[in-house]
Structure formats: C-alpha cells, structure tokens
Amino acid sequence: MPLHPPIAETFDVAIIGAGVVGCAVARRFALAGAKVLLIEKGADILSGASKANSAILHTGFDAPPGSLELELVRAGRQEYLEIKDSLNLPLVATGAYVCAWNALEAEKLAGIEQQARDNGTMDVVLRSGAQARASMPALSDRLVAALEVAGEHIIDPWTAPLAYLNQAVALGARFLRGTELLKGTFDGAWRLETTAGEIKADSVINTAGLYGDIVDTRLGFEAAFRIRPRKGQFVVLDKAAARYVPRIILPVPTEVTKGIVVCPTAFGNVLVGPTAEEQEDRVRATVETQTLEALLARAAEIVPALAGMPVTALYAGLRPASEEKGYRVFVRPDQRAITLGGIRSTGLSSALGLAQHALKLHAGFAGPFTPPADVPDIAMPNLAECRERDWQRPGHGEIVCHCELVTRREIEATFESPVPPGDFGGLRRRTRAGMGRCQGFYCNARLAEMTKGRLAAPLAIETEGGR
Known part of the structure; x- marks a missing residue:
C-alpha cells in the first residue's frame, strides 16, 4: 500500500475505527456538512468485530426495555429501510x-x-x-x-457499511487505512499522533470496537469501561x-x-x-x-x-462486549469527545441510529455544520441472491469464482471504486470471490493474477524466475 501523504488540514471530526459504526458515523457527519476523517489501523474497513456477524436486521423486540440500545436499534432499522433502495x-x-x-x-x-x-x-x-x-x-x-x-x-452485512463510507467519501470525507492512533492531546482542539503522522481535528469520536477502552486511554481519558x-x-x-x-x-x-x-x-x-x-x-x-x-x-x-x-x-x-450488558456511550463536552463503546451483537442494526445519536451529542458542545447542497447518488453492486447478479448481465468478461459466480467485471470495478479493497479479506467481502464451496481452491490463482500489486499482502509470492 502507498504511504499516506502529509496531513496538513484540520478536520471538524476525526473518527477512530472503521467498523460498521465508524462508517455510519462518517456518513452521518458528512451528510450534516462536517469535514470528516475516518482512520482505521487495519488494511481495510470491517477488519475487526464487524467482519463477522449473523447479518440480522433486528426489530429490537428483545432489547432491554427503555434502553439506549432499543432506541438506537429501532432508529437504525428505520433509517436502513428508508435508504436501502437509494443505495441499492x-x-x-x-x-x-x-x-x-x-x-x-x-x-x-x-x-x-x-x-x-x-x-x-x-x-x-x-x-x-x-x-x-x-x-x-x-x-x-x-x-x-x-x-x-x-x-x-x-441483510448484506458487508455492503451496507461500505455504502455508508462510499457516500461519506463522495461528500468529501477522507479515509485513512493502516493508521493506528498512538496518542491524543486536547488543547482546545485535538492533536492525534498516528502511524500516518499527526492529525488535527476539532472533535474526536471513538468507534474502535474491540479497542474502544484502549483508544479512550490513548486519548488521555480514564477508561470508563473495559472490553x-x-x-x-x-x-x-x-x-x-x-x-x-x-x-x-x-x-x-x-x-x-x-x-x-x-x-x-x-x-x-x-x-x-x-x-x-x-x-x-x-x-x-x-x-x-x-x-x-x-x-x-x-x-x-x-x-x-x-x-x-x-x-x-x-x-x-x-x-466487543464489556463488563455491562448495555451500550457504553460517553460524551465529554469539555474535551469535544464522544465514545461509542460496547456495541455488541446488535451493532449492524443500530449503526445508523448510533450515528444519529452521535450527531445529536456533538451538537451539545459544537455549533451546527452547513449541509451540502447536493447528496450524490450511491448505488452499490448487488451480491444478494434474491436479486439479479452481475453474472446474469452480458459483457461481464468471465466468471472468475464459479462457486459464487463472481465476474471479472465485479472484481475490476471494486478496485476502481472510491474505497477499493486493501487486503484479500476486503476483496472477498466486496465480491464474495473465494467464499464458496471450494474456498478459493480453484479461483485463487486467477485472483492473485488480477490483484497483483493492489493488495497490502499479495495472494502469490514470486520466486526466482517468476514462478
């Protein structure tokens, strides 16, 4: 992966952790008009807890009555139903x-x-x-x-958060992968020391999932919960x-x-x-x-x-369970910081609701942003079997993964997208290549050829003589 260019600009909001919650928060703040930066220490989005879940869009029927979790699951579900068609x-x-x-x-x-x-x-x-x-x-x-x-x-648990981030990026948000927070200091604004250099932001939102308590500590807070x-x-x-x-x-x-x-x-x-x-x-x-x-x-x-x-x-x-069953959400107005922690099994359903909630909390200590005049259309490629797939359309080039019927056009398109895959896991989650019955036994050689020089870790290692 190429080195990050110097980060000279100051952001309205820096979001730490690009799981489903971080991607949803980035989208919500970008829609509000904020200058957003999302950082992720992994090679791609969903590299932590968010990559493995049961993909259920919950109603909240069995959530603790009167809880924040119930409120946000219901809000997140409702927003998903409202935006799913426009995001495909x-x-x-x-x-x-x-x-x-x-x-x-x-x-x-x-x-x-x-x-x-x-x-x-x-x-x-x-x-x-x-x-x-x-x-x-x-x-x-x-x-x-x-x-x-x-x-x-x-629902599709991987395309949804990718859609959230794609819309945020289309609205001007910036995404840095391979960027780990090392330390944060606040003196009226935030200075974040990261493996990609120093980042300046007016506010910070911790959506670090399995590392939520550690990130709070690195930001200088006494950890209010333990993962x-x-x-x-x-x-x-x-x-x-x-x-x-x-x-x-x-x-x-x-x-x-x-x-x-x-x-x-x-x-x-x-x-x-x-x-x-x-x-x-x-x-x-x-x-x-x-x-x-x-x-x-x-x-x-x-x-x-x-x-x-x-x-x-x-x-x-x-x-990212914690010592308590409920969500661990904390706002520190004097330090312009929000923590969205302990988001366990309902995170996929509540992510959009959590993003709404974070924006409301942020409004309590910072002035409003100016929403963009236009919101770009984002139409995600479909991977679900209940709808038409790319292999059913002419001109797809070839079927690369026969188990999951993934086309060459789909693989090439994901590398040309606003947020291309950073590693093989990211490619699999974007296309389902290698996820079928043979688990890549037949298609990995072709995938290695197509992705040469494009992933953080290559699928094939060249030896002397190129073999």
Whole structure:
C-alpha cells in the first residue's frame, strides 16, 4: 500500500475505527456538512468485530426495555429501510421464529411477546408447534411453541457499511487505512499522533470496537469501561440447505446471550451460530472442532434435514462486549469527545441510529455544520441472491469464482471504486470471490493474477524466475 501523504488540514471530526459504526458515523457527519476523517489501523474497513456477524436486521423486540440500545436499534432499522433502495442495498424479508423446545421455554414466550409489544414491535404472534411447522415444515417435531416476529430480516452485512463510507467519501470525507492512533492531546482542539503522522481535528469520536477502552486511554481519558472480547464461532452450510431454512430460527434467550441462531443468509447459505465464549485475546478468534461439531449437531436437532449437510465455511469473530450488558456511550463536552463503546451483537442494526445519536451529542458542545447542497447518488453492486447478479448481465468478461459466480467485471470495478479493497479479506467481502464451496481452491490463482500489486499482502509470492 502507498504511504499516506502529509496531513496538513484540520478536520471538524476525526473518527477512530472503521467498523460498521465508524462508517455510519462518517456518513452521518458528512451528510450534516462536517469535514470528516475516518482512520482505521487495519488494511481495510470491517477488519475487526464487524467482519463477522449473523447479518440480522433486528426489530429490537428483545432489547432491554427503555434502553439506549432499543432506541438506537429501532432508529437504525428505520433509517436502513428508508435508504436501502437509494443505495441499492438488499433486504431479505424472512421473519423469525423464537422457538421453544420444552415446556419451560414455552412458558417464557408470553413474556417475550409482551416485551416485544412494550418495545414497539407489534407484529408478533404466538404459534403452536404445529402452526409453526405448517409454514416451515423442516422444523423438528420436537418444537413445542414459537413466537413469530415478522419484522426480523436478513441483510448484506458487508455492503451496507461500505455504502455508508462510499457516500461519506463522495461528500468529501477522507479515509485513512493502516493508521493506528498512538496518542491524543486536547488543547482546545485535538492533536492525534498516528502511524500516518499527526492529525488535527476539532472533535474526536471513538468507534474502535474491540479497542474502544484502549483508544479512550490513548486519548488521555480514564477508561470508563473495559472490553471483554466475546468469541462467536459460526458454521456456514452449503446453499442446498437454504430450502429448509426460509426463516430466522432464534432460541429463547438467556441473561448471557441471545443463543445459537440458525438462519438464511443474503448469499443463499445457512448460518449456524454464534457461540458466546469470553477471552482476553482481542485479535485471534480460533475455531475448535468440538465446538463446531456441537453447532452442527444443534442445527440438526432444530432442522433434521440439515444433518450431514455439506459445510461451506467455518469462521469465528469477536464481539466487543464489556463488563455491562448495555451500550457504553460517553460524551465529554469539555474535551469535544464522544465514545461509542460496547456495541455488541446488535451493532449492524443500530449503526445508523448510533450515528444519529452521535450527531445529536456533538451538537451539545459544537455549533451546527452547513449541509451540502447536493447528496450524490450511491448505488452499490448487488451480491444478494434474491436479486439479479452481475453474472446474469452480458459483457461481464468471465466468471472468475464459479462457486459464487463472481465476474471479472465485479472484481475490476471494486478496485476502481472510491474505497477499493486493501487486503484479500476486503476483496472477498466486496465480491464474495473465494467464499464458496471450494474456498478459493480453484479461483485463487486467477485472483492473485488480477490483484497483483493492489493488495497490502499479495495472494502469490514470486520466486526466482517468476514462478
């Protein structure tokens, strides 16, 4: 990757961390007219917690009543529904069943239904096990009862935040990757020491996810919370499984976790997970055979037809949980700083709401900006199976990844986009190349050829003689 040019300008707002929340905040402030800088220590956006999630657009039906999380999940969901068409973002309207597999769990469903209604989610209906199986025959006949939540849906978890950042960049925001915050000092304005040089900004917003508490400390604040990484392991089943899982299947939640979910994906697979395992390591999220086998066994208990279904991929991610269940949002008006921390499993749904909230908090200590006269149109390429894909259009050049039907035109276009991929993970998330049944076995050589000199780490290493 090329070195960053000197940063001589002063920004209205510097945002630290380019996960889904950071990208949403960058967009919201750019729409308000702020001069925005978003920095990310990784090689690409979504390089931390945001790259691994279940991709559910939540209603907030089971969020803590009266909580900030509930307010922001609902606001974020509503904004996503309002902007998805203009940004060409998919919505797979699956609905969900909260499934009770024994009498004790069934007794809890009425309370969950009432909580959902209290939280403003009115499209909920209690179903008997037989009623639920009538609309989803593959469910195990062990099912006792289910709460139908019609508004729970599936989205593309990677294209959405990329769209937010693309719109921010189109409005003049600047994005620096490979840029780690080392120290920040405030003397009426912020001076941020980073690996890309000094950055000057009037205000700072911490959206650093798994490093949120560390970033607060580097900014000179006494950490008001501590991140306790929570690992979630996932199994991705072959596309043949999708016919058996048309809805999101949720467990009756516990005090600790929402539990293991079996759900379709926007890409035509079925996802099983996540686990909830606390650990100290903020970087490595390993997968363990025994745990993954347990996930597969649980999926087969819920939907017997999934027994023996081929596995397409295994992965694990880390959620930025903290010592408290709620979001850890702090505003320091005298230092012109905002922290959006402890955003756990609902971050994809609440990101746009968190961005709205951050702008309101910022208005409490800084004057308003002048919104741009025009907002450029941003139309993202579609990766979802529920809509037309690029391979179905003429002139795509060639099919590079046959498992996921990724075209040469799609790969070339992403490198010409306002925010091109910085590493192979970023390329995969933008195109799905290498994410299918063979996990890149057949297409990686072609991808290495096409991406030569374009990624932080090459896919192939040339040896003597060029071989």
